Amino acid sequence: MSGECCRDIVCEGCPVLLVIDERRRFIFRVRRGARLGSDRGVLRHDDVIGLPYGSRVRLSTGVEAVVLQPRLVDYMERGLERRSQVIYPKDHGLIVMLLDLRPGMRVLEVGVGSGYTTAVLASIVGPEGHVYSYEIRGDMAETARRNLERLGLLDRVTIRVRDARQGIDERDLDAAVVDMPDPWSILEHLHKALRPGAGAVFFMPAANQVARLLQALELSGAWTETRVYEVLLREYEARSDALRPRTTMIAHTGYILYTRKLQAQQT
Amino acid sequence: MSGECCRDIVCEGCPVLLVIDERRRFIFRVRRGARLGSDRGVLRHDDVIGLPYGSRVRLSTGVEAVVLQPRLVDYMERGLERRSQVIYPKDHGLIVMLLDLRPGMRVLEVGVGSGYTTAVLASIVGPEGHVYSYEIRGDMAETARRNLERLGLLDRVTIRVRDARQGIDERDLDAAVVDMPDPWSILEHLHKALRPGAGAVFFMPAANQVARLLQALELSGAWTETRVYEVLLREYEARSDALRPRTTMIAHTGYILYTRKLQAQQT
Amino acid sequence: MSGECCRDIVCEGCPVLLVIDERRRFIFRVRRGARLGSDRGVLRHDDVIGLPYGSRVRLSTGVEAVVLQPRLVDYMERGLERRSQVIYPKDHGLIVMLLDLRPGMRVLEVGVGSGYTTAVLASIVGPEGHVYSYEIRGDMAETARRNLERLGLLDRVTIRVRDARQGIDERDLDAAVVDMPDPWSILEHLHKALRPGAGAVFFMPAANQVARLLQALELSGAWTETRVYEVLLREYEARSDALRPRTTMIAHTGYILYTRKLQAQQT
Amino acid sequence: MSGECCRDIVCEGCPVLLVIDERRRFIFRVRRGARLGSDRGVLRHDDVIGLPYGSRVRLSTGVEAVVLQPRLVDYMERGLERRSQVIYPKDHGLIVMLLDLRPGMRVLEVGVGSGYTTAVLASIVGPEGHVYSYEIRGDMAETARRNLERLGLLDRVTIRVRDARQGIDERDLDAAVVDMPDPWSILEHLHKALRPGAGAVFFMPAANQVARLLQALELSGAWTETRVYEVLLREYEARSDALRPRTTMIAHTGYILYTRKLQAQQT
Structure with missing residues (x-):
């Protein structure tokens, strides 16, 4: 063969x-x-x-x-270590579309967790692109590193075990994914790290977080095109004679907030 | 600047x-x-x-x-010609994840419509990849061609104005997206066109189509890992003081069926 | 005949x-x-x-x-005056179940609006039951009155054009439905008006309202069994040859919060 | 006290x-x-x-x-015997609204199962109304009887251990709920049992059943106002500081089809 x-x-x-x-x-x-x-x-x-x-x-x-x-989704289902709540493929798909993710892009990630999202980003930006990932917890970073190594994607990823609220090294990045409990505390550093007009996605489990982040975005005046989404995925019993949605589903992982960097007013 | x-x-x-x-x-x-x-x-x-x-x-x-x-999703919202029902970004995102779409892949598309899905596929497979698109209607193919040209993605796409039920030229393709009224009529040609173990996604508006395709897949015995999904996207009013889902939403575009090519038994 | x-x-x-x-x-x-x-x-x-x-x-x-x-739902669709956002049948159904609504019950309503919910309550409690409805706006109360008269249900309803935040006359009521922008301001009066263990439903469009009411309920310590729900109703195209969900749906009317009266500690 | x-x-x-x-x-x-x-x-x-x-x-x-x-919903959650798939309160609520259920109505039920739906119907029609319930399996009927007795509702219910496909004794009924695998086989008897213009609800787990019933209704020409629904209930974590939908939900119980009796053409 x-x-x-x-x-x-x-x-x-x-x-x-x-x-x-x-x-x-x-x-x-x-x-x-x-x-x-x-x-x-x-x-x-x-x-x-x-x-x-x-x-x-x-x-x-x-x-x-x-x-x-x-596939990557098969790994995420049972082939990787999991040390944290993870973002699900249903959400990854929307994130890819919202950020217009493409080969060659340089992407920021704040909050690596088990590295599942990192893997999706790294897979799509390809060998020409790069993912810069900040994670405050060393043990998490290690898990993510092992998972990415297993997937053969580690060479496209730089993991920084550091609190992004203290600053982000990179500049001129094409996109960002933020998954942390207090994303409003990262907004200024995030703004500096992105290229003009770049988009950022925030992932948050609770409605209170969304309301608070919206407030911070409104107050800052430095962001535009803000949208909030939630993805519901229904899976069906794949039986030709009794087609029906599965009895239970994952009803909630988190809210997805998308926004874009506005340039400072030039006066 | x-x-x-x-x-x-x-x-x-x-x-x-x-x-x-x-x-x-x-x-x-x-x-x-x-x-x-x-x-x-x-x-x-x-x-x-x-x-x-x-x-x-x-x-x-x-x-x-x-x-x-x-972004591509902005174009799809109002920057492209539309001559047909289109697949939505919420569905595109899941399709990308299910097919494990990555730079460099060679992808088949049957049923081009206005070329929106073609654009998503072409964007993610990048300049190293390629999309082979079959469309039975010449006017549709023309619309898709203009849309792809506008997006700067036409060089990665080969559009064939032809009935894929008569045969598919390519072999050893990495993935397929099928959007046609009678997808069960394409199964044999599709099987030949895919590389071993490759995945295919079928998009269908009606439950009856899903049931019939499931039956055809079961009868053929040549496919595995079949799954049926539906993606619901809720958008929220992005107001920090009154966070709430929008009153209306797109409740249905279509069902997404995923399956993988099984090798013929070697006897 | x-x-x-x-x-x-x-x-x-x-x-x-x-x-x-x-x-x-x-x-x-x-x-x-x-x-x-x-x-x-x-x-x-x-x-x-x-x-x-x-x-x-x-x-x-x-x-x-x-x-x-x-039917009542036909009237609500097009046979009644509408002067306000209304609660929908999908929500009414859940409210009936949560409050265990039955013939003969005496029910409180705060915020009558156009009287749609009043009609549902009055219909189910029947001629032996009664609905006490508070509405702060006189014009709304008039609309509701006309609607209820049209439905032949006015004799089971007492409409009080009054601010329920100033007090509720009734005592020992079996259940309550509250639809007002600041339901937290009614909690004490509501508690006094209900019989021991009775349930109350609050209807709120925004997540912020739900969070604030939850906080007020927690602080008061006078309520138990609090639950928050949201009902999504999908309607299908009723075609035997192309069964599919309708393209658009009402994605959000409001959140439904249910809670029950706790007796004051006897010391 | x-x-x-x-x-x-x-x-x-x-x-x-x-x-x-x-x-x-x-x-x-x-x-x-x-x-x-x-x-x-x-x-x-x-x-x-x-x-x-x-x-x-x-x-x-x-x-x-x-x-x-x-409450009835508390009983249904854990206070009753369950021998079968049951219809859920989220669906009961819609059924009550669709059938315009009120005190005093005489309602038919085909397929009693564990008697949960019977209980809802009996509760709302009250002591002046009545429920006629057909169940083909004697053991089910017994379970339902015990459940209804426990709820104090048995005196409003007549349970017939009989195949409704062989005929329905009652005439001039106000409404019907049908929960059986092959509801198309009951249509003629059902039509005879209902009063002019009365509504019937069919509950079916699979889309194939819905499609087949729709076809039977279309062919008969004896029904009108057919609608197909599905109710999704999301429950939230009721925490004021972290309001969010529960992680999992019941994603599917069944489809609800509503239709109304059309009079035979008088020639």
Whole structure:
């Protein structure tokens, strides 16, 4: 079978998403001689080497599973360490659109958490772009670093273990994502770090935070085009004979506030 | 004022989003000597040349406006021709996440419509990537072409005015977005066009279409990891003293079905 | 045709909902000799007298229409005067459930507005129950009175044109609905007016109001079982071949806060 | 303390909702000498006899709890047997509004399940009204009967353990609620049982059912004013300093289809 390693064909060292059934999903890197155990049977890594992705394999018990490339959203679902509340893909998608995220952009992140959002930003800005991430807690920064390393995205990210309320080193950045409890305290430094007209997104769990940030933005007079959103994602039971929304859903992760930098009045 | 033309500074030929107020928003390209009229006053293009984006300008009447870089979502709101129902940014965001869209990817699109989705795909795959777009209607294809040209994204897109149900030329593509009334009729050609394990997204307005496509996917046995979603976006009144969701919202654009290519069983 | 007047059979003086099509809906009382004009034709009232409800009739043009009993929700849609923002049926339904509304209950209402909520309360408590409604604005009270009279519910309602913040006359009431901008200012009077353990619902458009009322409730220590809700109603296109949610919806009317009266500690 | 037993004052035999904290909620009938055990301490029933509802009591451990009248929605949350999927209060509220439910109405129910909906209908039609409930499964009917007895509503309900597809005994009913897998098979009998112009609500979990019922209604030509709804209820964390929607919600229970009886054409 021809094809590119880790893109088309499973080679040693490639990441794999193994799907046994909806609840038994595993992400791992293939190592010759290794085994993956589950309550449905054992997978010998050797059995998947050389297969094209999308292939079926049999566990030791004869149970069938499927071998796939793990997407970023698959990693976020179960392939990464999580030390904090995280922003969800439904919100990441809107953030990408609001910030007009594209290859080559240089993006600021304040509040790294477990690095999930960092990964999304780094993935889309690509190897030509860069993400500058401020995180006040050293343990969080370490988790994020390990997650980004696992995803192969660490080279596009600079993690600074520092309180961004004390200042931001970078200038002329294309966009920013802020996820911290008191985002109003970062506004001045943020303004300096962004290029003219650049957008920033703030993620906040509580309505009180949104009201307070709106007030700070209004008072500053240094921002424009402010919008507040919330994304609700409904997933359906994918059954052709009984199509219906799932019984429960994630009803709230946080509010998303978007705003753009206004230039100081030139007098 | 230093800075890069069209990124930091408004130069002749740069695109501008002029915001007078929430309802008076204009997107245009700056031409020396030109004027933009509105019921609130006239803007002389010459007045914005040399300004950093994010600056305030005065119209002939003294009314203030703001000059910004138009984002893709701004264009989609009012800067492009629209000849068809379009997919909305709320949906585009999720599609980007589901397909793991990244710089350099080669993406298939079936059903171009006005080219909005094409623009999102082209923007994120970047200059190293490419979008192959099939559209059965010549007039639609023309509209999409003009829109993409306006956005400066046409060089990354190949538009084929052809019925994809008759076949798809490309092979080994990284992802696909399908927006057509009878997506079940494209499944075999689509399967051949995708690389192993690649994902496809289908956009459908009606539940009946979803049920029928699910049935076709189940019968074919050639796809896996099928999921059905719907994105609801709530926008809020961005007032610090009276924060509340807007009274009306777009309650439905379409259902999003995601699935992945399974390899044929090797016997 | 046998049957009861105004229940089964259209008699002179009975209310009628005439449905020509989805947008042409009229509510009126039948008067011998009268005519109803529309851009689709004229209905002679005499033509519907004696018909069972649910019958088809022909307008002067030959166009068909249907004659139905108007429900309360039909009146609220187009058969009543409206002088204010109103609470919607989707919210009324939840309020009925939260307050355990039943025949015979005595209910307080603060902020009558156009009387829509009054009508719902009066309808469910029935002839054995009663609604005491406070409204600070005389013109509103008049509108509500006319609406309730039209609905035949005025005899179950006492409207007091008075500021409830100055005191509430009634005692030992079974439930309350409060719709005013500053509901925190009514809490003490409200507490006195309710029977032990009774529930109250507050309707508020903005999140800030909810936060402030929650704070007042917490500080008072005189309430328990506080809950905050929001009801989203999606309507679908009722087409068997293309079932889909309507494109737009009422995304927000207000937040609903429920709480129950706690007895003062006996020391 | 003066007041009416079971309404104002807890007497022997009265129902009580004991709330220790958000997760420890108990509904029981007071019996002299009895005790209620919990992992937070024991309540002696004797300690609540004579208290007004809304009072605080102390458990054996000194932990405080509150004594309240259980509402119907409290019973549905944890005070009744449940043998089936049930319709939720959010849906009951809309059903009440759609059917214009009022004291004295005679209502049909097809598919009783655990009797939750029966209880709502019986509560609102009051002692002057009546509910006729068809249930094909004897064990379900028994559960419903016990639940209704517990709620003191059984005297307003006639439960028929019978397949309504074989026929409905009653005539001239004011409204109907149908909760069965194949509601299209009941349409003719239902039509005969309703008074002219009466409304019926169908509750269905899957979109396919809705599409099929819509088709049957269209083909029959005997119904009008058909509408399809879905109710989404968001609950908020009721914290004044951090107001936010709860993280998870019930995203789907079922679709609600409303329609009205059309009279047969008189020729």
